[in-house]
Amino acid sequence: MLVPKRKAAEGRLIPQQQKVINGVNLTEPFNTIDAISENAEIAIFTFRASNKWISGGQNETVINDYDGACQSFDRATPFVFRKDEPAILLGEDTGANPVEYLLAALAGCLTTSLVYHASAKGISINGVESTCAGHLDLRGFLGMDPSIRNGYDAIQIEFKVDADAGREQIEEIVKVAQQRSPVFDVVSRSVPVAVTLA
Template sequence: MLDTVKNAPVNGLDLVALGEVVDAIGKDPTKAIVEFDVATRWAGQTRSESTVTGFTMAGERIQRSHKIIADEPHELLGADGAPNPQELLMSALNACMMVGYVAGASLRQINLESIEILTKGKLDLRGFLGLSDEVAPGYESIDYEVRIKGDGSAEDFEAIHQTVMKTSPNYFNISRPIRMNGKLTVY
């Protein structure tokens, strides 16, 4: 009975499966290499459609099929048919960190009641519009608040928070410069 309880999912996560993945990667670091790719096409006006067809993990292609739509609000010349790229950026950051909070709590056997991440950033459109070289086209900072409730202590949640900031891929990506290797192909 104790093993059944010990092996029961916590917050919906199968900790046995997680342990197996961690063990496999620990034994063979080549299994840790994951490559994601997205194709984005213009769909008129300010709308774009991104297609996810899969990813590669440990050299094996895993097929998936998802579409992500982006558009600008009317005030920014769009049709307001979907979140804009800035909202999607923040959503991707929040979703990535969310995985870390859920996994961290689950590994500590903390049952969660709720988690909410509120994120906001302010940018100056003069940079994007090329009206001033002295204005950055993006964010100087992004603010976020994590609201978490569960049967863990404040110290448990602070430890999880510190771990998320240390290990979340999108937290890392946004909080540090990334080298962008662009290539233009003209048809």
């Protein structure tokens, strides 16, 4: 969103001073919160993806347009994600498989949430790394045992955070990241998904 300008004493507009921590412009979130307080429609976003099967376990997803802040956006260059399966799962291993992309999305969203909230608290981050592991039993996907989930039955994520803060503060921002991460919310809670045939 655009940074509002404040009026000088004589009535002319001057740029609002920017505060940046960890590469995050902290002026923007507070301006966004103010704008949403005045018009809740600004908070509604719709993201889209289009997917096309190629061959075997290979398919390709294109990410381009999205709606948000009462506007529609098209990217100059769409993002393209190639997916496949490892050879042991009948693929050619030309790309990460969908459940691996899920881990990437979860790690990325938690990291962004952590950095944004640390920045809002004035905590300087020197580095963030994470490792993820998801455990999946193929008997669910193959329909061999109806008591076994088709997807992950557990996911573990371990963070290493180098920050100008004590252990307790770092633990707190990791906790806040879980509370505010959209992808963590989607993965850890049941979300209605409607699948239709055109």
